Amino acid sequence: MEHNREVEIDGNSNPIQISRLALDIGGSLIKLVYFSRNSGDDEDPPKDKVGVSSGVNGRLHFAMFETAKINDCLQFISANKLLLGGGFQHQENCTNGMSFIKAVNQEAFTYLNGSKEFVQINHNDLYPYLLVNIGSGVSMIKVDGDGKFERVSGTSVGGGTFWGLGKLLTKCQSFDELLELSHRGDNKAIDTLVGDIYGGMDYSKIGLSSTTIASSFGKATSHCKELEDYKPEDISWSLLRMISNNIGQISYLNALRFGLKRIFFGGFFIRSHSYTMDTIAVAVHFWSKGEAKAMFLRHEGFLGALGAFMSYERHSLDDLVVNQMMPLPVNASLGTDTNYDPLNGDINGTESIQCSVYRA
Numbered sequence: 578m579e580h581n582r583e584v585e586i587d588g589n590s591n592p593i594q595i596s597r598l599a600l601d602i603g604g605s606l607i608k609l610v611y612f613s614r615n616s617g618d619d620e621d622p623p624k625d626k627v628g629v630s631s632g633v634n635g636r637l638h639f640a641m642f643e644t645a646k647i648n649d650c651l652q653f654i655s656a657n658k659l660l661l662g663g664g665f666q667h668q669e670n671c672t673n674g675m676s677f678i679k680a681v682n683q684e685a686f687t688y689l690n691g692s693k694e695f696v697q698i699n700h701n702d703l704y705p706y707l708l709v710n711i712g713s714g715v716s717m718i719k720v721d722g723d724g725k726f727e728r729v730s731g732t733s734v735g736g737g738t739f740w741g742l743g744k745l746l747t748k749c750q751s752f753d754e755l756l757e758l759s760h761r762g763d764n765k766a767i768d769t770l771v772g773d774i775y776g777g778m779d780y781s782k783i784g785l786s787s788t789t790i791a792s793s794f795g796k797a798t799s800h801c802k803e804l805e806d807y808k809p810e811d812i813s814w815s816l817l818r819m820i821s822n823n824i825g826q827i828s829y830l831n832a833l834r835f836g837l838k839r840i841f842f843g844g845f846f847i848r849s850h851s852y853t854m855d856t857i858a859v860a861v862h863f864w865s866k867g868e869a870k871a872m873f874l875r876h877e878g879f880l881g882a883l884g885a886f887m888s889y890e891r892h893s894l895d896d897l898v899v900n901q902m903m904p905l906p907v908n909a910s911l912g913t914d915t916n917y918d919p920l921n922g923d924i925n926g927t928e929s930i931q932c933s934v935y936r937a
């Protein structure tokens with residue numbers, strides 16, 4: 578079923594035709610992806626002599642809401658006259674969403690020593706890989722080809738654990754606040770480091786440096802200190818490192834199990850956050866001795882919704898062409914923020930990019 582509505586929501590009151598809305602309702606967050614046709618563009622574009630369609634031009638929009646505030650999401654859908662038109666999130670959609678990396682430039686990147694390096698994906702050299710989706714919980718999926726995948730592992734210690742424990746321990750009121758705290762934290766105050774055990778020295782015999790974490794939250798066992806004696810920022814940083822490290826290590830072990838060299842990390846836990854990506858990338862690099870590579874994605878939180886979007890009946894996986902990477906963050910009224918840096922910014926649930934959709 579398709580729904581197309583004429584809605585007056587762009588800055589100049591021009592009608593924007595919304596078609597195709599996909600929804601991924603997760604344990605923590607609801608993700609929305611929808612396509613708006615440029616005004617004047619025909620929904621059924623002309624075909625050439627051999628039947629190839631010229632494509633519909635428009636924008637692909639991304640939006641995110643907390644699952645607990647589902648009414649805000651419904652209000653957004655209603656206010657913008659986006660009608661639900663199919664697309665249900667399930668595991669398969671997560672891997673369908675990965676087709677997006679084939680459709681867009683500058684989607685996948687590595688992160689080492691504080692800098693992103695975008696990687697152009699060679700379609701003939703993509704499989705096999707491990708997809709690690711870090712949502713509330715974590716799923717690890719071995720992907721062998723288009724539609725060929727298997728969930729090989731998972732862990733309940735994921736994004737929900739970071740946000741849940743972090744909220745209890747720091748009294749933070751939002752995920753963003755908790756993440757922001759970690760920037761100012763110092764994990765030495767809470768974690769026991771190798772140097773704390775070995776008189777400030779590296780334990781070179783077994784290849785551990787003095788700054789390696791020997792025991793996450795190990796110092797919190799101290800009898801003379803209570804929760805109030807620790808800084809919320811230090812707690813946030815230790816927690817983020819503990820969870821990211823653990824996911825990085827389990828991911829590496831699963832990659833090793835199946836001989837996979839490339840690990841893609843998705844899910845809204847990552848949020849393009851530098852410390853999170855750095856910890857995961859270092860963990861993968863450390864444990865694999867440089868053999869395996871951690872890859873991140875600009876639209877990491879939207880894999881499920883993109884998968885649902887791309888599995889529309891009338892759209893094959895290959896008919897979304899993002900012809901211009903021109904992200905514009907949008908708020909609920911679809912206004913634009915001119916200060917946004919598309920390649921470095923965090924897609925905090927609201928963004929749109931220029932694209933064309935082709936009929937198969």
Ligand SMILES: Nc1ncnc2c1ncn2[C@@H]1O[C@H](COP(=O)(O)OP(=O)(O)OP(=O)(O)O)[C@@H](O)[C@H]1O
Pocket residue numbers: 602603604605606607643711712713714715735736737738739740752753843844845846847848878
């Ligand atoms: N604004 C936010 N509010 C709450 N959590 C957030 C926010 N931004 C990022 N997160 C993180 O993202 C995680 C949820 O990620 P995601 O939306 O990918 O998973 P989900 O689909 O809700 O979970 P699951 O697939 O396990 O059901 C949260 O657990 C939290 O760690």
Ligand SMILES: CC(C)(CO)[C@@H](O)C(=O)NCCC(=O)O
Pocket residue numbers: 604712713714715716730731732733
């Ligand atoms: C239950 C799901 C798949 C929901 O997306 C996810 O939260 C998850 O993979 N949790 C981890 C479950 C486990 O494998 O221990």
